[in-house]
Every structure is written in structure tokens, then in C-alpha cells.
Amino acid sequence: MTKLQWGMIGGGEGSQIGPAHRLGAGLDSLFEFSAGALDHRPEYGIDYGKRLGLGDRAYGGWQDMLEGEKKRDDRVDLVTVATPNATHFEITKAFLENGFHVLCEKPMTMTVEEGEEIVEIAKKTGNICAVNYGYTGYSLVRHMKAMIARGDIGKVRLVNAEFAHGHHADATDADNPRVRWRYDPAQAGISAQFADCGIHAMHMASFVTGQEVTKLSADTVSCIDVRTLEDDAMVNFRMDGGAVGRLWTSSVAIGRQHGLGIQVFGETGGLRWSQEHPNQLYYMPLGERLQIIERGEANLSPEGDRTTRVTIGHAEGMPLAFANIYTDLAEAISARKEGRTMDPAANLYPRAEDGLRSMAAVYAVAESGKAEGKWLDARPPMFR
Ligand code: NAI
Known part of the structure; x- marks a missing residue:
């Protein structure tokens, strides 16, 4: 496989998620880090990009990068958008419309309408728009999906998903500028904790079961008084294959x-x-007896085997899951470039449709939470 050219927007020095993308993209030598607009401050972005070896392809802003890369014969094959949420839509849209494949960080957009537009643009242009639900890259998550698909636990009855941490629990720290914006509707949008973490858990419920969420009922609360957006949510949902879902997300x-x-609990087993x-x-x-399946053991599914690099018994890190998305x-x-069918075990990266479904769920959770848990349609209008 010829090495692909890769570019990045956001993920500047000191950012939280930039290093995981650089490690993930570079790990298998499939992508060459070739271009970037890494920081919202142009001079910092150029300086850091140069230090990372980008030369004159270290750009001061994403518009400059778009203009610069458009003109090149060796333009980047894939652009990762790892900027704060409110900028995802315009950057992703601009690159897709100009013929680039994109991997966008979650949440893909701020509204359902923007999400539908991205799905339409990706369809119309034929360019890949992936969304970084990076934890679906873990080998055993992929094996879990394969086991459920081949019927190892029978028809799925229940899914219980969680993404609950305690890192925003200190009321005295709630006004800290690094924490405060996440709960400010002007910057975070309609939802805080569900849009930040809950959508990872909800997407994973769909990913492993192969079912999509149809409707939901949410109980949302702000445990810390000064917050107007939720820091904890309990969401009940139903899926199109009949599974019943429960999801808890929290930052307190x-x-x-x-x-x-x-x-995941099915008619003949649990995982x-x-x-x-x-x-x-x-x-x-x-x-039967409880079994512990180890990453890297013999005879996993093709999807589980394909995503194992470290031998059994050695610890695996989070960037390896991102690396599997890359x-x-x-x-x-490469399959598109070479005019061949892609390996089906690799055809698992989350799509723009997944990013859109999450936005519809974010809006449904926010509205249901305000309406005492009223059951609402959780599907985006285009998928009803
Ligand atoms: P951060 O605030 O730590 O870093 C953001 C970076 O983007 C900074 O370097 C900043 O200078 C740069 N930036 C901001 N605006 C820009 C612009 N217009 N052009 C170029 N660069 C710009 O943020 P963090 O935590 O790294 O999050 C970034 C995105 O990644 C968010 O959307 C977040 O939701 C997502 N994320 C995803 C995770 C996952 O597991 N998939 C985990 C953590 C964050």
C-alpha cells in the first residue's frame, strides 16, 4: 500500500486529543503527517507544525490549508478535524466539498440540520466522512460486535452503556475557565455531558448490537447549581432490532x-x-461458566484479529484504538484509489450517519430532560 498523505486541523501543542491522533495515524506507517493548521493562533500553529516537520505545509489557518492543499498534486488524502465542537461543521463541509476525505471529531456538528447537511454532502461528493468514535477501534469491541452478529448471545434483549467520570464534580472549581465553557450553552450548545460523553456510549451500543436507536426518554440534571446544562443524565432508549437500552453518563x-x-444481554448469553x-x-x-476472552488470543473473529498489534498479555493503549480507525x-x-473492494473486516469506521444520529439523540435527550422524561423520537428526520 502506498503511504497516504495526512493533514490535521486543531490538535495543537498542549491540546488534549491532538497527540492521540498523531500516534494513531502514524502507528502503522500508513499515513505520512504532511500538512496542518494546528492552532487557533496562526503563529503558534505554524511554529508547532514546523517543529513537527511539516515545513511550508504548516499553515496559519484551515482556510489557508484548504487553498494550499487544493493546488498540490500530492494533496492530503485525509484531513482530521480536531478543533473545538463549534468549528467542526464549517471545516468538515469545506474540505468535503473540495474533494478531501475527512475524519471529524465528535460531536460531528452542533445541530441536527448541520449533521444532515454533512451526510448529504458526503453522499453527493462521494468523499469519506468518518467520525471519531475512536473507542470502537478496540480489538475486543470489534470482536464483541462480531460475536453478536454471528449469534453467540442470541437475540439481544438489553444493552447497558455507561460513560460516567468524576472530573467536573468539584463545585468550587465550576467557574474554572477550562471547565465552565463546557456547561455554557453559548459555547457547548444544547447539551454538555451527553453531547461530550453520552454519545460515545450510545454510539457504542449501536456499534456492537448493529441496531439503531429509535426513541428515548431522558432524565437530565445539573448537580452543580451554577450550571445551566446537564452534568448527569440517565437515558432509556429503544432500538430498531427490539433491544431495550439504558445509558448513564455523568461528570460528577x-x-x-x-x-x-x-x-449486552441476549437470549442465550451476556457480554x-x-x-x-x-x-x-x-x-x-x-x-455455562463465565469465560474471559483475551485480546490477541487465537481464533478471534477477523475483525478482532485485524485490530491486534500487541501480543496477548501485554497492555494495550487508547491510541491503538484510534490507530484502528486510521x-x-x-x-x-487505498481501495478507492486502486479500484478494488475493501477488506470487509476494515469496513467499521464510524460514518457521518453515526455523527448525525448522535446529534438527533443529543437534541432528544435535552428536550426529553426538560419535559420530565417524555419519550421522543431519537432519529434524525432523514432516517425516519
Ligand atoms: P483542546 O481545547 O485541548 O484543543 C483544541 C485545539 O484546537 C487547540 O490546539 C486549539 O488551538 C486548536 N484550535 C481551535 N480552533 C482552531 C481553529 N479554528 N483552527 C485550527 N486550530 C484550532 O480540545 P480537545 O480536548 O483536544 O478537543 C478537540 C475536539 O476533540 C473536541 O471536539 C472534542 O469533543 C474532541 N475530543 C474527542 C475525544 C474522543 O475520544 N474522540 C476525546 C477528547 C476530545
Whole structure:
């Protein structure tokens, strides 16, 4: 496979998620980090980009990068958008419309209408628009999906998803500028904790079961008085294959760390996985003993095998899950370039449609929370 050219917007020096993307994209030598507009302050972005080896492809802003890359024969094959949420839509739209494939950070947009526009543009232009639900890249999450699809736990009855951490629990810290904006509707939009973390858990429920959320009822609260947006939500939902879903997300769960986990219970078995212990998948077939499936063991599914780099027993890190999103995208882009069918085990990267479904869920959670848990349609209008 020829090395693909990769560019990044956002993810500047000191950013939270930029390094995970650079590690993830570079890990398998499939992408060459070639261009970037890395910071909202042009001079910082250019300086940092040069230090990372981008030369004259270190741009001061995303518009400059778009203009510069458009003119090149060796333009970037994939652009990652890792800026704050409110800028995702215009940047993603501009790059898709100009013929670039995009991996956008979540939440993909700020509104459902913007999400529908992105899905339409991706469809019309034929360019890939992926969304970084990066935790779906974990090998055992992919194996869990394969097990459910091949019927190992029978028809799915219940999904229980969580993304509950305790890092915004200190009321005396609520006015800290790094925390405050997340709960400010002008900057965060209609939802805080659900849009930030809850959508990862909800997307994962869909990813592993292969079912989409149809309707939901939410109980949303702000445990810290000064906040106008929720810092905790309990969401009940229903899925189009008949599964019943429960989801808890929180930023005030003191003692919880990252807190992402998923349990799926079917007619003939149950499965349980947690992001803080990503190397083990707990499988309980009905009437038998509990089994612990280890990442890297023999005879996993093709999807589980394809996403294992570190041998069994050694710890696996979070950028490796992001790396699996990048290897999927490298395979998707290269298959298009070479005019061949892509490896089906790689065809798992989350799409713009997933980003849009999350936005519809964010709006439904916010409205249901205000309406005492009223059940609402959770699907975007284009998918009803
Ligand atoms: P951050 O605030 O730590 O970093 C943002 C970076 O973007 C900074 O370097 C800033 O200078 C740069 N930036 C801002 N506006 C820009 C612009 N117009 N052009 C170029 N650069 C610009 O933010 P963080 O935590 O890294 O989050 C970024 C995005 O990633 C958010 O949308 C967030 O929701 C998402 N995220 C996703 C995670 C995941 O697991 N998928 C985890 C953490 C964040």
C-alpha cells in the first residue's frame, strides 16, 4: 500500500486529543503527517507544525490549508478535524466539498440540520466522512460486535452503556475557565455531558448490537447549581432490532475515572467490556461458566484479529484504538484509489450517519430532560 498523505486541523501543542491522533495515524506507517493548521493562533500553529516537520505545509489557518492543499498534486488524502465542537461543521463541509476525505471529531456538528447537511454532502461528493468514535477501534469491541452478529448471545434483549467520570464534580472549581465553557450553552450548545460523553456510549451500543436507536426518554440534571446544562443524565432508549437500552453518563461521579463501559444481554448469553480494562471481554453463555476472552488470543473473529498489534498479555493503549480507525480509513481510501473492494473486516469506521444520529439523540435527550422524561423520537428526520 502506498503511504497516504495526512493533514490535521486543531490538535495543537498542549491540546488534549491532538497527540492521540498523531500516534494513531502514524502507528502503522500508513499515513505520512504532511500538512496542518494546528492552532487557533496562526503563529503558534505554524511554529508547532514546523517543529513537527511539516515545513511550508504548516499553515496559519484551515482556510489557508484548504487553498494550499487544493493546488498540490500530492494533496492530503485525509484531513482530521480536531478543533473545538463549534468549528467542526464549517471545516468538515469545506474540505468535503473540495474533494478531501475527512475524519471529524465528535460531536460531528452542533445541530441536527448541520449533521444532515454533512451526510448529504458526503453522499453527493462521494468523499469519506468518518467520525471519531475512536473507542470502537478496540480489538475486543470489534470482536464483541462480531460475536453478536454471528449469534453467540442470541437475540439481544438489553444493552447497558455507561460513560460516567468524576472530573467536573468539584463545585468550587465550576467557574474554572477550562471547565465552565463546557456547561455554557453559548459555547457547548444544547447539551454538555451527553453531547461530550453520552454519545460515545450510545454510539457504542449501536456499534456492537448493529441496531439503531429509535426513541428515548431522558432524565437530565445539573448537580452543580451554577450550571445551566446537564452534568448527569440517565437515558432509556429503544432500538430498531427490539433491544431495550439504558445509558448513564455523568461528570460528577467522584472516584470514577474514564468510565466507558458496555454490557449486552441476549437470549442465550451476556457480554461485558470496559475501556479501563480493554484487554478482557467477559462472555457468559446461558447455563455455562463465565469465560474471559483475551485480546490477541487465537481464533478471534477477523475483525478482532485485524485490530491486534500487541501480543496477548501485554497492555494495550487508547491510541491503538484510534490507530484502528486510521487503518480502516487507509484501507478505504487505498481501495478507492486502486479500484478494488475493501477488506470487509476494515469496513467499521464510524460514518457521518453515526455523527448525525448522535446529534438527533443529543437534541432528544435535552428536550426529553426538560419535559420530565417524555419519550421522543431519537432519529434524525432523514432516517425516519
Ligand atoms: P483542546 O481545547 O485541548 O484543543 C483544541 C485545539 O484546537 C487547540 O490546539 C486549539 O488551538 C486548536 N484550535 C481551535 N480552533 C482552531 C481553529 N479554528 N483552527 C485550527 N486550530 C484550532 O480540545 P480537545 O480536548 O483536544 O478537543 C478537540 C475536539 O476533540 C473536541 O471536539 C472534542 O469533543 C474532541 N475530543 C474527542 C475525544 C474522543 O475520544 N474522540 C476525546 C477528547 C476530545
